[in-house]
Amino acid sequence: MSIEIQNVNKRFGNFQALSDVNLSIKHGELVALLGPSGSGKTTLLRIIAGLETPDTGKVIFQDQDLNSSEVKNGEVGFVFQHYALFRHMSIFENVAFGLNVRSGKNKPSKDEIKERVLKLLKLVQLENFHNRYPNELSGGQRQRVALARALAIEPKFLLLDEPFGALDAKVRKELRTWLRRLHDEIHITSVFVTHDQEEALEVSDSIVILRSGKIEQIGSPDEVYNKPKSPFVFHFLGDVxxxxxxxxxxxxxxxxxxxxxxxxxxxxxxxxxxxxxxxxxxxxxxxxxxxxxxxxxxxxxxxxxxxxxxxxxxxxxxxxxxxxxxxxxxxxxxxxxxxxxxxxxxxxxxxxxx
Ligand SMILES: Nc1ncnc2c1ncn2[C@@H]1O[C@H](COP(=O)(O)OP(=O)(O)OP(=O)(O)O)[C@@H](O)[C@H]1O
Incomplete structure (x- = not known):
C-alpha cells in the first residue's frame, strides 16, 4: 500500500505541531521519521494511523481516503516503544490476539490461527517460545513478539513508534539489523519513528527529517548523510x-x-x-x-x-x-x-x- 500525505497541518491550541507536510511513501518502502524531540514525528505517525485528524490536508492510501474506522478493521499494524504484551497470556496467545477477537467470517479457524501464529513466531525467531509468558522473555524478545502480533492481522502497512527506544544499546543494534532483514523478506510498507540517527541511517530505505513540524529533507540514507540540504540536517546526522x-x-x-x-x-x-x-x-x-x-x-x-x-x-x-x-x-x-x-x-x- 502506498501512502500519500498532502498538505497536512496540525495545531494543538496555539502550537503548530505540523506545517504543510507533503510526503509520498511508496509501496513496500521502509521509511524513518527522524527529528529532535517535539519535531512532530509521533503526531505525523498518528495522523497516518488515523488516530489523529489533521486540521487541513489529507492522507491517501492507494488512491482512496482511509478513515479511522477502516484503521480499526485491521489495516494497520502498530508497534510502540513499550511492547505492551498481555502479561497473563502466553506468547502464542499474544500473537493470536488480533485474530481471536475477530468475529463471524472474518475470524480464521483455530487451525489457521495456529498455523499463522507459528509461522510468525518462526519469522521473528521465537518459534520455541510460544508457551512462555512475557515476563519470561528479554526486552528484545518481547519487542519481536510485539512485531509478530502486529503482523498477525496481515496489515496493509506497519507503523512503529520508537520500537526499540526502551532497549539497551546492544539489543537495539541487533534488532535494527533484524528489522531490516525482516522487511527485506516481507516488504510491507512501514513507517517508523526514531530520534536515533544511526538507527534511521542503518535501517531505512528513505529518511524524512523533521524540524519544528516541517520537513527539512527527504532522501535515502546516503543522500541525507552525504548531501544534507541544510546545516540542521548536517548537524543532526552526526558530530560536526x-x-x-x-x-x-x-x-x-x-x-x-x-x-x-x-x-x-x-x-x-x-x-x-x-x-x-x-x-x-x-x-x-x-x-x-x-x-x-x-x-x-x-x-x-x-x-x-x-x-x-x-x-x-x-x-x-x-x-x-x-x-x-x-x-x-x-x-x-x-x-x-x-x-x-x-x-x-x-x-x-x-x-x-x-
Ligand atoms: N495532544 C496534544 N496536545 C497538545 N500538544 C501536543 C499533543 N500531542 C503533541 N503535542 C505537542 O506537539 C509537539 C510535537 O509532538 P510529537 O509527539 O509529535 O513530537 P515528537 O517529534 O514525536 O517528539 P518525541 O521524540 O519527544 O516523541 C510537541 O511539542 C508536543 O508537546
Whole structure:
C-alpha cells in the first residue's frame, strides 16, 4: 500500500505541531521519521494511523481516503516503544490476539490461527517460545513478539513508534539489523519513528527529517548523510565541526586552509561556514597550509581515537577522529601543537544557523 500525505497541518491550541507536510511513501518502502524531540514525528505517525485528524490536508492510501474506522478493521499494524504484551497470556496467545477477537467470517479457524501464529513466531525467531509468558522473555524478545502480533492481522502497512527506544544499546543494534532483514523478506510498507540517527541511517530505505513540524529533507540514507540540504540536517546526522571563513569563486578559505566548493563557484565573496565531520579533520605535524591547534584530550574508543583540539587562532574547539594506526604513526600527545587540514566539507553560504 502506498501512502500519500498532502498538505497536512496540525495545531494543538496555539502550537503548530505540523506545517504543510507533503510526503509520498511508496509501496513496500521502509521509511524513518527522524527529528529532535517535539519535531512532530509521533503526531505525523498518528495522523497516518488515523488516530489523529489533521486540521487541513489529507492522507491517501492507494488512491482512496482511509478513515479511522477502516484503521480499526485491521489495516494497520502498530508497534510502540513499550511492547505492551498481555502479561497473563502466553506468547502464542499474544500473537493470536488480533485474530481471536475477530468475529463471524472474518475470524480464521483455530487451525489457521495456529498455523499463522507459528509461522510468525518462526519469522521473528521465537518459534520455541510460544508457551512462555512475557515476563519470561528479554526486552528484545518481547519487542519481536510485539512485531509478530502486529503482523498477525496481515496489515496493509506497519507503523512503529520508537520500537526499540526502551532497549539497551546492544539489543537495539541487533534488532535494527533484524528489522531490516525482516522487511527485506516481507516488504510491507512501514513507517517508523526514531530520534536515533544511526538507527534511521542503518535501517531505512528513505529518511524524512523533521524540524519544528516541517520537513527539512527527504532522501535515502546516503543522500541525507552525504548531501544534507541544510546545516540542521548536517548537524543532526552526526558530530560536526564548524569552521567560519569566506567563499570566493568556488573556494572556501578558512585561515590558510582552502577547500574546493564548486557548488559555490558563482559567488564572488561571501561569509560562509564549512561543516566538517570529525573524521574529515586531518592532523599534520608540519605547518604548511594548516590551521594551528593544540591537543587537549585524547580518547581511545576501540577502533578509533578521538582527539580534542583547540584552534590557536580562534580558540574554537575542534574534534578529529583518527584510526588507531594513523594515531600511532603521528605519535600525538596532549599539549602539543599540530596543524589541521580539511579533507572534505559541506560549505553553507547563506543560512548557516542551526
Ligand atoms: N495532544 C496534544 N496536545 C497538545 N500538544 C501536543 C499533543 N500531542 C503533541 N503535542 C505537542 O506537539 C509537539 C510535537 O509532538 P510529537 O509527539 O509529535 O513530537 P515528537 O517529534 O514525536 O517528539 P518525541 O521524540 O519527544 O516523541 C510537541 O511539542 C508536543 O508537546
Amino acid at each position: 565541526n564548524l569552521f567560519h571563513g569566506r567563499v570566493q569563486e568556488g573556494k572556501a578559505k578558512i585561515g590558510d586552509v582552502h577547500v574546493e566548493t564548486p557548488e559555490h563557484s558563482e559567488i564572488k565573496d561571501s561569509e560562509a561556514v564549512a561543516y566538517v565531520r570529525p573524521y574529515d579533520v586531518e592532523i599534520l605535524r608540519n605547518a604548511e597550509n594548516g590551521i594551528p591547534a593544540e591537543i587537549q584530550y585524547i580518547h581511545s574508543t576501540g577502533r578509533n581515537v578521538r582527539i580534542e583540539l583547540k584552534r590557536q587562532d580562534t580558540g574554537t574547539l575542534i574534534e578529529s577522529v583518527l584510526e588507531q594506526e594513523q594515531y600511532k604513526e603521528l605519535n600525538l600527545l596532549p599539549g602539543e601543537t599540530v596543524y589541521l587540514r580539511i579533507r572534505k566539507a559541506k560549505v553553507y553560504v547563506d543560512d548557516f544557523s542551526i
